[in-house]
Amino acid sequence: MKLTGAEIIVKCLIEQGVDTIFGYPGGAVLNIYDALSKYQKEIRHILTSHEQGAAHAADGYARATGKVGVCLATSGPGATNLVTGIATAYMDSVPMVAITGNVNLSLLGKDSFQEVDIAGITMPITKHNFIIRDVNELAPVFRRAFKIAQEGRPGPVLIDIPKDITAQIAEYVYHEPEQIIKSKNRVNNRDIQDALALLETCQRPLICAGGGANSYGAAEELLTFAETLQAPVTCTLMGLGAFPATHPLYTGMIGMHGTKTSNFAATQCDLLIAIGARFSNRVVSNAKRFAPEAQILHIDIDPAEINKNIRCQKAIIGDVTEVLQALNSKLAKSKRDEWLKQINDWKERFPLKYNQENGLKPHYVIEKIYELTGGDAIIATEVGQHQIWTAQFYKFTKPRTLISSGGLGTMGFGLGASIGAKLGNPDKLVINIAGDGSFRMNCIELATAVEYNLPIIIVILNNHALGMVRQWQDLFYDKRFAQSDLNRGTDFVKLAEAYGAIGFNLTRTEEVEDVLKKAIAANKTVVINCEIDRDEKVFPIVPPGEAIEDLITEEV
Amino acid sequence: MKMDNRHVISVLVENQAGVLSRVSGLFSRRGYNIDSLSVGETADPKFSRITLVARGDEHILEQIEKQLNKLIDVIKVETLDPDSSVFRELALIKINAQTGARASITEIVDIFRAKIVDVSSSSLTVEITGDESKINAFIDLMRPYGIKELVRSGLTALARGPHALNENEEEV
Ligand SMILES: Cc1ncc(C[n+]2csc(CCOP(=O)(O)OP(=O)(O)O)c2C)c(N)n1
Numbered sequence: 001m002k003l004t005g006a007e008i009i010v011k012c013l014i015e016q017g018v019d020t021i022f023g024y025p026g027g028a029v030l031n032i033y034d035a036l037s038k039y040q041k042e043i044r045h046i047l048t049s050h051e052q053g054a055a056h057a058a059d060g061y062a063r064a065t066g067k068v069g070v071c072l073a074t075s076g077p078g079a080t081n082l083v084t085g086i087a088t089a090y091m092d093s094v095p096m097v098a099i100t101g102n103v104n105l106s107l108l109g110k111d112s113f114q115e116v117d118i119a120g121i122t123m124p125i126t127k128h129n130f131i132i133r134d135v136n137e138l139a140p141v142f143r144r145a146f147k148i149a150q151e152g153r154p155g156p157v158l159i160d161i162p163k164d165i166t167a168q169i170a171e172y173v174y175h176e177p178e179q180i181i182k183s184k185n186r187v188n189n190r191d192i193q194d195a196l197a198l199l200e201t202c203q204r205p206l207i208c209a210g211g212g213a214n215s216y217g218a219a220e221e222l223l224t225f226a227e228t229l230q231a232p233v234t235c236t237l238m239g240l241g242a243f244p245a246t247h248p249l250y251t252g253m254i255g256m257h258g259t260k261t262s263n264f265a266a267t268q269c270d271l272l273i274a275i276g277a278r279f280s281n282r283v284v285s286n287a288k289r290f291a292p293e294a295q296i297l298h299i300d301i302d303p304a305e306i307n308k309n310i311r312c313q314k315a316i317i318g319d320v321t322e323v324l325q326a327l328n329s330k331l332a333k334s335k336r337d338e339w340l341k342q343i344n345d346w347k348e349r350f351p352l353k354y355n356q357e358n359g360l361k362p363h364y365v366i367e368k369i370y371e372l373t374g375g376d377a378i379i380a381t382e383v384g385q386h387q388i389w390t391a392q393f394y395k396f397t398k399p400r401t402l403i404s405s406g407g408l409g410t411m412g413f414g415l416g417a418s419i420g421a422k423l424g425n426p427d428k429l430v431i432n433i434a435g436d437g438s439f440r441m442n443c444i445e446l447a448t449a450v451e452y453n454l455p456i457i458i459v460i461l462n463n464h465a466l467g468m469v470r471q472w473q474d475l476f477y478d479k480r481f482a483q484s485d486l487n488r489g490t491d492f493v494k495l496a497e498a499y500g501a502i503g504f505n506l507t508r509t510e511e512v513e514d515v516l517k518k519a520i521a522a523n524k525t526v527v528i529n530c531e532i533d534r535d536e537k538v539f540p541i542v543p544p545g546e547a548i549e550d551l552i553t554e555e556v
Numbered sequence: 557m558k559m560d561n562r563h564v565i566s567v568l569v570e571n572q573a574g575v576l577s578r579v580s581g582l583f584s585r586r587g588y589n590i591d592s593l594s595v596g597e598t599a600d601p602k603f604s605r606i607t608l609v610a611r612g613d614e615h616i617l618e619q620i621e622k623q624l625n626k627l628i629d630v631i632k633v634e635t636l637d638p639d640s641s642v643f644r645e646l647a648l649i650k651i652n653a654q655t656g657a658r659a660s661i662t663e664i665v666d667i668f669r670a671k672i673v674d675v676s677s678s679s680l681t682v683e684i685t686g687d688e689s690k691i692n693a694f695i696d697l698m699r700p701y702g703i704k705e706l707v708r709s710g711l712t713a714l715a716r717g718p719h720a721l722n723e724n725e726e727e728v
Pocket residue numbers: 382383384385386387409410411412434435436437438439461463465466467468469
């Protein structure tokens with residue numbers, strides 16, 4: 001059938017199974033919005049307060065559901081407002097399709113009103129991007145974009161569309177979406193044999209699960225793998241939830257804010273099995289002194305991750321779930337008393353703990369959230385101390401339950417991401433754990449949550465400071481607190497109420513449970529302002545450049 | 557080519573707008589050193605071939621190849637072995653050539669099988685093709701006369717023998 005470019009875009013989205021998109025209108029996308037209004041039954045459009053919020057929401061939707069997140073913005077400032085969101089998705093390998101309008105084809109390259117070369121700008125932060133120059137390319141490009149976003153290592157794809165193309169007419173024929181082949185690399189049998197040889201001879205294995213293992217399929221295989229191998233398991237921040245934190249083999253997070261057990265285990269293991277993890281500097285710290293006694297077996301879908309940051313002895317390239325299946329089918333059950341005894345000894349001697357003095361403790365609030373939700377909620381975070389406390393003190397037991405900007409570390413990510421996560425999982429409780437600094441960055445999205453009746457709970461761990469910055473200044477800059485004070489006197493409860501949300505103040509430990517219960521029962525957008533001490537710190541911490549075994553802990 | 561850690565990498569790409577900036581952007585972003593880059597259509601206008609000369613140890617070369625392979629527009633990447641490849645570069649050199657110097661310049665041009673492609677009352681322009689060392693040697697010999705302008709195409713290369721880097725491994 002003959003359709004306008006704008007209608008073809010909407011039809012292609014429907015074809016790909018898109019039911020929700022996040023966006024913000026403007027001149028260059030008027031035709032697309034007009035077409036969207038005709039297909040409201042098929043596609044729900046969520047109008048955010050800011051395009052950055054739309055990008056984070058699409059990202060949160062994708063992380064929580066595993067489907068492609070879609071966002072839409074107009075040319076120029078609309079497009080540039082997406083940039084932080086696209087970069088955030090890129091760094092954490094999130095499948096996303098970002099659609100931008102642009103000026104008419106004939107005006108491209110002339111510095112026209114609201115023209116920006118968004119394809120050029122996003123080249124280093126997308127898996128791929130397209131500029132459409134012919135209406136007949138629209139449908140094939142959209143189909144390809146969804147495929148690229150999901151295939152192999154997922155990532156964001158941007159499609160830039162000049163306005164006149166959205167008005168032109170072309171033939172549209174429905175296509176069944178192509179089957180997504182996760183990895184082009186079939187798991188190589190020789191690699192599996194070599195890996196099995198390593199697994200069967202090692203004495204002190206440690207499994208390190210990253211974001212690539214954080215899906216339901218992979219998590220199931222990982223559990224079998226770890227139990228068969230009788231190997232302790234640590235997770236990177238992106239891996240949290242890939243392995244149940246309640247499991248006896250779990251050692252806690254690894255890296256800069258890892259547990260002593262995980263960091264000691266990495267230093268003393270003789271085989272480190274990295275699964276869907278990329279050895280980022282936040283994990284490895286001093287690369288020369290990382291896992292000095294270990295052979296490294298690296299399992300990843302992206303060949304470029306092999307030998308990029310850490311050199312490995314053996315690599316298996318492929319979809320993590322398939323690789324683990326192949327290993328599990330051949331692996332014999334191991335017995336491993338001595339190493340596990342050492343691990344358990346560390347776990348007993350060095351549990352994560354915190355000083356109970358000084359009023360309301362952020363750790364306690366997070367523990368209570370875990371208790372009340374049974375680990376069943378989706379937890380989104382912003383970036384800073386609250387993010388790390390969440391990673392440490394909430395026991396993530398299921399994949400896709402922590403939504404956090406690990407790679408880019410984007411403050412202001414969490415609220416938008418919670419909106420996306422909630423829309424993708426209407427039956428799940430969604431909680432955004434925030435710092436006051438991060439919350440202030442994008443709190444405008446409260447308007448979105450309220451408008452769409454999204455019962456999201458925003459827990460602000462309010463230290464009236466850019467806490468993580470303050471902590472570094474305290475520990476490494478002789479307490480010179482340059483520009484990290486946030487004593488701005490903003491009343492977050494009133495702010496919440498002004499947006500039509502419910503606000504609670506929380507100052508005393510005894511009230512925590514009660515307020516959290518009320519917030520959950522309210523079934524509305526709720527902001528809980530928790531007043532915590534500004535000198536509360538995140539421990540353990542590995543000082544910059546040190547080996548991960550040399551962590552600083554608090555004297556409790 | 558492996559001399560002083562230099563590698564000649566041949567990259568077959570989709571002939572798409574932006575593909576050159578994707579490739580060059582990758583090199584600058586990741587801090588890979590690049591000595592030269594040349595690009596042109598293949599026999600099939602749907603594809604282009606980029607020839608890169610890059611510097612780095614084998615780990616860097618491994619990363620360069622893998623990162624290039626991640627680009628969607630890249631179809632194939634191959635590092636060419638100098639022993640089984642043909643490397644060529646073209647240079648145009650405008651030389652100060654007062655009447656007295658012309659004869660000796662022409663003599664050197666002949667020895668190098670180069671070509672004089674433009675003549676004016678005070679200059680000669682020479683075209684020379686060959687591998688890098690031949691061109692470097694020629695340039696060194698021309699310096700005493702005074703080089704007014706110089707342009708080099710950057711290395712281009714093909715593997716010897718019937719092997720082809722085409723998408724379907726056949727001559728396109
Ligand atoms: C967009 C952005 N700007 C700056 C930073 C640097 N940064 C990292 S943590 C942090 C402080 C965060 O403060 P807050 O949100 O209040 O959280 P807290 O550390 O106090 O829990 C800053 C400024 C960042 N990560 N993201």
